[in-house]
Amino acid sequence: xxxxxxxxxxxxxxxxxxxxxxxxxxxxxxxxxxxxxxxxxxxxxxxxxxxxxxxxxxxxxxxxxxxxxxxxxxxxxxxxxxxxxxxxxxxxxxxxxxxxxxxxxxxxxxxxxxxxxxxxxxxxxxxxxxxxxxxxxxxxxxxxxxxxxxxxxxxxxxxxxxxxxxxxxxxxxxxxxxxxxxxxxxxxxxxxxxxxxxxxxxxxxxxxxxxxxxxxxxxxxxxxxxxxxxxxxxxxxxxxxxxxxxxxxxxxxxxxxxxxxxxxxxxxxxxxxxxxxxxxxxxxxxxxxxxxxxxxxxxxxxxxxxxxxxxxxxxxxxxxxxxxxxxxxxxxxxxxxxxxxxxxxxxxxxxxxxxxxxxxxxxxxxxxxxxxxxxxxxxxxxxxxxxxxxxxxxxxxxxxxxxxxxxxxxxxxxxxxxxxxxxxxxxxxxxxx
Numbered sequence: 375x376x377x378x379x380x381x382x383x384x385x386x387x388x389x390x391x392x393x394x395x396x397x398x399x400x401x402x403x404x405x406x407x408x409x410x411x412x413x414x415x416x417x418x419x420x421x422x423x424x425x426x427x428x429x430x431x432x433x434x435x436x437x438x439x440x441x442x443x444x445x446x447x448x449x450x451x452x453x454x455x456x457x458x459x460x461x462x463x464x465x466x467x468x469x470x471x472x473x474x475x476x477x478x479x480x481x482x483x484x485x486x487x488x489x490x491x492x493x494x495x496x497x498x499x500x501x502x503x504x505x506x507x508x509x510x511x512x513x514x515x516x517x518x519x520x521x522x523x524x525x526x527x528x529x530x531x532x533x534x535x536x537x538x539x540x541x542x543x544x545x546x547x548x549x550x551x552x553x554x555x556x557x558x559x560x561x562x563x564x565x566x567x568x569x570x571x572x573x574x575x576x577x578x579x580x581x582x583x584x585x586x587x588x589x590x591x592x593x594x595x596x597x598x599x600x601x602x603x604x605x606x607x608x609x610x611x612x613x614x615x616x617x618x619x620x621x622x623x624x625x626x627x628x629x630x631x632x633x634x635x636x637x638x639x640x641x642x643x644x645x646x647x648x649x650x651x652x653x654x655x656x657x658x659x660x661x662x663x664x665x666x667x668x669x670x671x672x673x674x675x676x677x678x679x680x681x682x683x684x685x686x687x688x689x690x691x692x693x694x695x696x697x698x699x700x701x702x703x704x705x706x707x708x709x710x711x712x713x714x715x716x717x718x719x720x721x722x723x724x725x726x727x728x729x730x731x732x733x734x735x736x737x738x739x740x741x742x743x744x745x746x747x748x749x750x751x752x753x754x755x756x757x758x759x760x761x762x763x764x765x766x767x768x769x770x771x772x773x774x775x776x777x778x779x780x781x782x783x784x785x786x787x788x789x790x791x792x793x794x795x796x797x798x799x800x801x802x803x804x805x806x807x
Contacts, residue, residue, distance in 0.1 A: 388415040393423040396783045455660060456670040458647045459690050459708055464658055472735055473804045476755065476765045482799040483664065488514050490791030492778045493557070496548040499526060499783050500571055503555050504791055505543030505639045511536040511557055514797075517574035524801040527787050529574045536579055547594040547603070554582065556603055556617075558591025564605065566617060585620045585800075587613070592649035593639045597663065598646040604663075606637030612651050612659075614666060623666060631669035632657060639683045639727075643690050650693065658695055676701055683727035687734045692758070694737055696728045702739045704758065712763040717741065717754070724749070731755075731781045731788065731802070736764060738788060751792070751807035753775045755802070771798060 387406060392414040394403035406729065407413070430566040495502055502514045507669045513730055514533045516526040538745035541560035548555055554801040558564040564585040570577040597614075608630040614623040635654025642649050642663055649661040660670040675681060676697035683696045686707065693705040700723030704714035716724070717739060726741040741752045750773045755765040774794035781788050787801040 375397045377778070381755060384410070384412055387412050387416075389423050392416065392418050392423070392426060395518045396420050396424075398404050398682075404439070408602060418507070419677060425499055438703070451667070453690050454662065455648075456708070457696055458662070458669075461645055464679075471733060473764065473802075475804055476736075476802055477531050477805045478767055478770060479767060479801045479803065480770050480798060481519075481521065481524045482527050484528055484797055486510070486516070486534075486791075486795045486797065489793045489795055490777060490797060491542060491544055491559075492546050493780050493789055493791045493797065494546040494779055495783055496549050496553055496555075497550050497790060498553070499781065501548070501553060501555075501569065502789060502797070503546045503548070503557070504797055505539075505546045505557055505559065506795075508561065509539035509541050509543060509561070511539065511543055511556065512545070513576065515571050515574045516658055523803065524787060524799075528584060528797075532575050532735050534569075534579055536567055538567070538581060538584070542589070544592050545594040549596055550598050552600065554600075556596065558587075558605070562568050562587045562590055562607075564594065564615070566592060566603075568624075570576075583620060585615055586604065589636070592636055595640050595642055597646060599640060602642050603660050604642060604649060606640045606651060608636035610634060610636060610653065612640065612649070612661070612666070613636055615735045623668045624770060625661075625666040627666060627668070632659065635680065638681060639685075640687070641685045643686050645690075648686070648690070650684045650686055652684035654680040654699075656680060658684055658693070660729070672705075672710065675705075676702060682725055683729075685730055687726070689734070690732075692734075694728045694730060696726045697741065698725060699723065699739050700726050702726065702737075704737070704761075707776045714756075714758075716756055716761055727778075729779055729781050729788070731743075732784065732786050734758065738767075738781075739780065740771075740776045740779055740790070743778075749775055753790075765802070767800065770800065 387410045391406050488508040488510055490504050492505040503530050504512045512533050512535055514528045519527045519528045543557050543559035544670055546557045553569040555567045566583040568580045568582045589607035589609040595604045603615045632653035633655045637651050639652040650665040651659045656674050658672040658675050679699040680699040681697050685694045693707050696702040700717050700720040702716045703712050706713050722744045723741045724744050728739045730737045735758050738755050743750050753767045753771045757764050774792045774793045776790050779790040790798045
């Protein structure tokens with residue numbers, strides 16, 4: 375007996391009948407055909423109904439469960455990231471000076487033997503370490519200055535050369551409390567040195583540890599506790615080394631890493647709870663620095679260009695990131711949104727990086743600019759509040775490419791190293807005072 379159905383449904387049963395025949399269910403198809411008095415719609419492509427069912431009309435229970443778990447996991451990670459950012463009790467001081475007019479004074483300059491690639495200042499402000507293109511590593515002590523314009527000056531007569539590398543050194547980092555220096559570079563070695571210094575003189579240096587990695591070392595950063603060392607390499611996986619045992623740790627979920635290229639820079643916040651990594655894949659990743667869980671990913675921050683530098687401020691409010699396209703972005707960490715974009719239309723930039731100054735109202739950017747067969751350097755000081763250029767220091771820094779710079783730890787100044795083997799120390803002041 376034929377079933378009474380709406381005419382529109384007959385078309386549906388034609389499709390059902392055709393799908394049964396496609397699946398080889400001839401008996402079921404014959405039953406539907408007999409009861410509904412319909413013929414199969416042989417104008418449809420094979421498995422037409424199943425394709426609609428599979429793509430649009432249905433999600434298997436396991437897919438729904440997996441999507442639900444991912445949503446819950448994402449919410450938990452966001453909540454954890456927000457909680458870690460709120461842990462920092464420090465707030466910007468109200469009396470942090472805002473310059474009416476900014477000027478500079480080059481109070482020191484000394485040369486190394488080979489082109490320089492990286493620089494760092496010790497936490498007690500007593501040492502400067504400079505890594506070179508030939509694998510040389512020079513450490514210069516600082517002594518107190520009698521000049522009110524700056525607190526310290528280098529004692530270049532006591533510069534010590536340290537051994538351990540055969541190829542270019544790309545990163546140096548000091549221990550947060552002791553005069554222990556980590557260095558790494560193109561030879562894939564991380565060498566940890568112990569330096570004894572007092573009253574502006576280096577008494578002895580010793581190699582404490584040597585760690586062999588399988589990839590070129592690009593970035594080193596001590597954890598604030600001093601027992602661990604974060605390492606970014608030409609590989610996409612971030613490493614965490616135990617300084618004492620040399621044991622290596624990484625994220626338990628290896629799929630949660632940068633998606634290609636290497637890690638160009640990394641930074642950890644003052645409490646040691648958050649790690650930031652800048653990748654050649656154009657992304658910035660936020661990590662739980664204690665268990666190496668990925669908390670947040672900012673993909674395509676610079677429109678896909680490799681991110682060359684990343685740094686957070688001491689108050690866990692702002693993140694500074696630069697890329698190979700010459701642009702520098704200031705990001706609000708709590709909102710994960712861009713506040714400022716600088717130097718985005720500069721042509722010919724082949725590398726740029728940026729650093730917060732000691733007064734976090736300001737940051738500096740350094741760009742290596744290619745102009746035909748020549749290359750030069752552009753160095754600018756910006757205001758965090760409005761993104762205005764406060765000072766152009768390109769002339770005093772010089773035309774040779776500036777490969778690295780570090781802000782002075784306890785005064786408004788900066789230390790730069792460049793291709794012409796020179797290390798310059800600049801102090802900033804307000805001439806209106």
